[in-house]
Amino acid sequence: MSLQQIARKEALFFSGHRACHGCGMALAVRHILKATGKNVIVVTPTGCLETFASPYGYSPWQVPWIHHLFENAPSIASGVAAALKAQGRDSVRVLVIAGDGSTFDIGFGALSGMLERGDDVLYICTDNGAYMNTGGQRSGASPTYSSTTTDPAGKESLGKTQMMKDLPAIVAAHSAPYVATASVAFLKDLQKKVKKAMLYHGPRYIQIDTPCPSGWGFPPERTLEIGRTGIDCGLVPIFEMENGKITSTHKIKKKIPVTDYLKAQTRFGHLFSDNRGQAELDEIQAMADRNIERYALLRESGNK
Amino acid sequence: MSHIQVVEGSEAVALAVKACRPQVISAYPISPQTHIVEWIAKMIADGELDTEYVRVESEFSAASVISGASATASRSYTASSSQGLLLMTEVLYASAGLRLPFVITGVNRAISAPISIQVDHQDTISLRDSGVIQFYVESSQEVYDTHIAAFKVAEDPKILLPVMVCMDGWILTHSYERVSFMEQEEVGSFLPPFQPVNFLDVNDPKTWGSYAEDDVLMEFKYAIHEAMQYAKGRIKEIFSELAMITGRDHGGLIEAYRTEGAEVILMAMGSMAGTVKEAVDELRSQGKKVGLVKIRCYRPFPFEDIWDVIKDTKIVGVMDANFSMGSEGAVATDLKAKLCGRPDAPLVLDFITGLGGREVNKGTIREIVQKAEEVLNSGLPLHEPHWVDLNPAILP
Ligand SMILES: Cc1ncc(C[n+]2csc(CCOP(=O)(O)OP(=O)(O)O)c2C)c(N)n1
Ligand code: SF4
Ligand SMILES: [Mg+2]
Numbered sequence: 001m002s003l004q005q006i007a008r009k010e011a012l013f014f015s016g017h018r019a020c021h022g023c024g025m026a027l028a029v030r031h032i033l034k035a036t037g038k039n040v041i042v043v044t045p046t047g048c049l050e051t052f053a054s055p056y057g058y059s060p061w062q063v064p065w066i067h068h069l070f071e072n073a074p075s076i077a078s079g080v081a082a083a084l085k086a087q088g089r090d091s092v093r094v095l096v097i098a099g100d101g102s103t104f105d106i107g108f109g110a111l112s113g114m115l116e117r118g119d120d121v122l123y124i125c126t127d128n129g130a131y132m133n134t135g136g137q138r139s140g141a142s143p144t145y146s147s148t149t150t151d152p153a154g155k156e157s158l159g160k161t162q163m164m165k166d167l168p169a170i171v172a173a174h175s176a177p178y179v180a181t182a183s184v185a186f187l188k189d190l191q192k193k194v195k196k197a198m199l200y201h202g203p204r205y206i207q208i209d210t211p212c213p214s215g216w217g218f219p220p221e222r223t224l225e226i227g228r229t230g231i232d233c234g235l236v237p238i239f240e241m242e243n244g245k246i247t248s249t250h251k252i253k254k255k256i257p258v259t260d261y262l263k264a265q266t267r268f269g270h271l272f273s274d275n276r277g278q279a280e281l282d283e284i285q286a287m288a289d290r291n292i293e294r295y296a297l298l299r300e301s302g303n304k
Numbered sequence: 305m306s307h308i309q310v311v312e313g314s315e316a317v318a319l320a321v322k323a324c325r326p327q328v329i330s331a332y333p334i335s336p337q338t339h340i341v342e343w344i345a346k347m348i349a350d351g352e353l354d355t356e357y358v359r360v361e362s363e364f365s366a367a368s369v370i371s372g373a374s375a376t377a378s379r380s381y382t383a384s385s386s387q388g389l390l391l392m393t394e395v396l397y398a399s400a401g402l403r404l405p406f407v408i409t410g411v412n413r414a415i416s417a418p419i420s421i422q423v424d425h426q427d428t429i430s431l432r433d434s435g436v437i438q439f440y441v442e443s444s445q446e447v448y449d450t451h452i453a454a455f456k457v458a459e460d461p462k463i464l465l466p467v468m469v470c471m472d473g474w475i476l477t478h479s480y481e482r483v484s485f486m487e488q489e490e491v492g493s494f495l496p497p498f499q500p501v502n503f504l505d506v507n508d509p510k511t512w513g514s515y516a517e518d519d520v521l522m523e524f525k526y527a528i529h530e531a532m533q534y535a536k537g538r539i540k541e542i543f544s545e546l547a548m549i550t551g552r553d554h555g556g557l558i559e560a561y562r563t564e565g566a567e568v569i570l571m572a573m574g575s576m577a578g579t580v581k582e583a584v585d586e587l588r589s590q591g592k593k594v595g596l597v598k599i600r601c602y603r604p605f606p607f608e609d610i611w612d613v614i615k616d617t618k619i620v621g622v623m624d625a626n627f628s629m630g631s632e633g634a635v636a637t638d639l640k641a642k643l644c645g646r647p648d649a650p651l652v653l654d655f656i657t658g659l660g661g662r663e664v665n666k667g668t669i670r671e672i673v674q675k676a677e678e679v680l681n682s683g684l685p686l687h688e689p690h691w692v693d694l695n696p697a698i699l700p
Contacts, residue, residue, distance in 0.1 A: 057520075059511035059514070064504040064512075065510075066375055066504060068398050068399075069368070069395065071364070072364060074365075075360060075364070075368035076372035078358060078369050079328060079376070079380070080375065082358050082369065082372075082378070083327060083374075084376060086378055087327065087378065109361060109365075110361070110365050110368070112361065113365055117360075
């Protein structure tokens with residue numbers, strides 16, 4: 001058997017999907033399932049993943065998978081978990097893999113309900129910062145001053161003016177025992193977190209930064225690099241919260257300015273096209289600095 | 305052997321659900337449905353029913369939770385009403401499309417605005433195109449029996465669709481009636497455990513809810529229609545099987561009441577049918593040739609059974625407790641569409657009745673019959689729906 005065949009044999013998510021080249025989300029999903037193993041039922045709401053990974057007649061899924069609607073993945077998952085409990089099928093676990101629009105916006109009420117009830121579901125949000133399946137509209141997770149098709153930069157606009165919703169904190173405020181962020185730039189860390197989350201029971205949440213070449217505007221071979229720069233500038237903090245307390249943070253080796261991250265993506269291009277984006281760039285830098293402070297992201301800043 | 309007890313209609317539902325032993329129940333309050341999920345909660349709290357009871361944050365999730373549970377091979381149930389049922393609409397379409405069987409009690413109540421908690425059929429009628437099978441019931445006894453049959457209909461391997469048992473809010477949910485209950489063993493042998501061939505199974509992973517294109521979507525939809533067509537016969541079998549056990553026969557898809565030789569046949573659904581029966585008895589005793597067709601199963605629409613009964617009558621007066629804005633009542637539209645092109649078809653009149661709980665009494669029904677007779681005698685057809693008991697004094 002060739003290495004490729006072995007990889008195929010062991011993967012629970014492989015060819016048969018139609019993601020764009022360099023899609024961070026497809027990569028994330030493959031590694032999520034590597035970490036969970038095959039005893040999971042996966043619920044995915046409408047979005048890129050559902051669309052690229054379920055063209056009727058083909059399926060990359062080697063685990064039972066269900067797509068129902070855009071805004072109800074948490075409650076479908078609650079129902080699956082309730083059924084498994086009723087049947088005493090304890091060894092089977094429930095996993096949601098959902099986009100940011102579904103998680104932050106339209107399915108937020110359902111997610112809150114699932115968290116509050118304490119249902120035994122691992123909820124993973126693959127965050128690409130916009131409604132990508134419908135062409136890149138603004139979501140509650142779109143970063144400040146990104147240009148999206150419903151909040152585009154223009155003569156009178158520099159894109160989204162609001163802050164990104166702090167969903168990990170909101171989830172933690174529901175007393176979820178395990179909350180973490182991860183990135184496709186660090187796949188080992190991602191897998192480790194998924195494995196750890198599987199050790200807990202009750203509602204757990206992992207938010208994965210999944211760079212999207214088509215939406216963010218960068219060449220497909222740069223997905224991991226973009227992910228890494230987002231982390232190294234402080235805009236994408238990587239941490240774990242267990243029982244409400246931060247228990248680990250991914251330390252930045254060498255802090256870089258946010259402009260290194262932003263410049264590489266067309267969704268922020270308007271901030272650089274003339275001089276009018278300077279104040280906004282300063283604002284974004286201040287946000288990154290606040291993150292660095294809040295999560296103690298620098299090596300020298302104490303806790304390891 | 306069965307036992308008889310006087311119970312609230314909502315408790316009759318709860319006892320039927322309990323007898324069917326669902327593994328997952330979701331609950332969200334809305335009047336006049338709330339008593340049902342409260343009765344169930346009490347049974348669980350008292351250790352009389354062992355089920356996963358999920359206290360959801362919305363009806364959208366109530367329907368979603370039981371959809372997920374059904375896909376995971378669990379018998380599942382919820383109840384709702386009015387705004388709650390509308391909120392579930394998107395979920396119900398998707399679950400019918402995914403062929404997920406479960407049972408919902410649809411407690412009939414008007415739709416906002418203006419907000420009202422009184423009964424009419426606008427809420428459940430608005431779900432008629434979703435792929436959900438719909439029963440309408442007249443009494444607490446029929447409520448009880450129909451819920452037990454509903455699970456068997458939903459879970460039939462050739463049907464696999466959600467089933468909604470529609471019952472009039474307040475009139476049925478909150479009134480006390482004598483109900484004869486089945487023994488647990490009787491229900492158990494009538495309704496074996498839910499064991500679907502396809503479910504979310506880690507040992508046999510399948511992909512559910514795929515993205516479909518124009519090459520297959522029509523076939524998916526047609527398959528639901530076929531299942532509905534098949535269900536017509538199967539529902540009748542299931543109800544007669546149940547009648548054999550209980551000794552109670554509510555009819556199949558419809559109930560024909562004193563329709564022999566009738567010149568005017570009224571058509572109604574839900575508790576209104578009880579009032580119509582009384583009025584029909586009175587009118588018959590006065591020598592008027594009047595009868596009733598009660599539609600028990602509205603989706604699939606039982607036209608063949610209706611036709612058998614109405615084909616020799618002159619005029620059918622449909623009592624629609626709903627209205628399709630800009631058109632007419634939904635039941636009248638259904639019937640007219642099916643009659644269209646039959647030269648021998650009776651005339652159909654549409655009477656909009658009882659919206660928002662407006663009283664429908666024997667006087668109302670006499671008025672409707674009189675109107676039908678006028679049309680019959682004048683030979684002038686009434687094409688537009690007739691809004692019964694409309695008060696012109698308060699119209700803008
Ligand atoms: C109720 C409803 N509203 C809108 C849509 C259209 N829609 C489908 S996917 C999608 C965007 C998904 O965004 P996100 O959750 O971020 O996932 P992504 O595609 O970015 O991975 C939208 C708006 C829908 N399917 N259902
Ligand atoms: S749009 Fe982005 S997230 Fe969607 S498939 Fe393409 S690269 Fe992946
Ligand atoms: Mg997205």
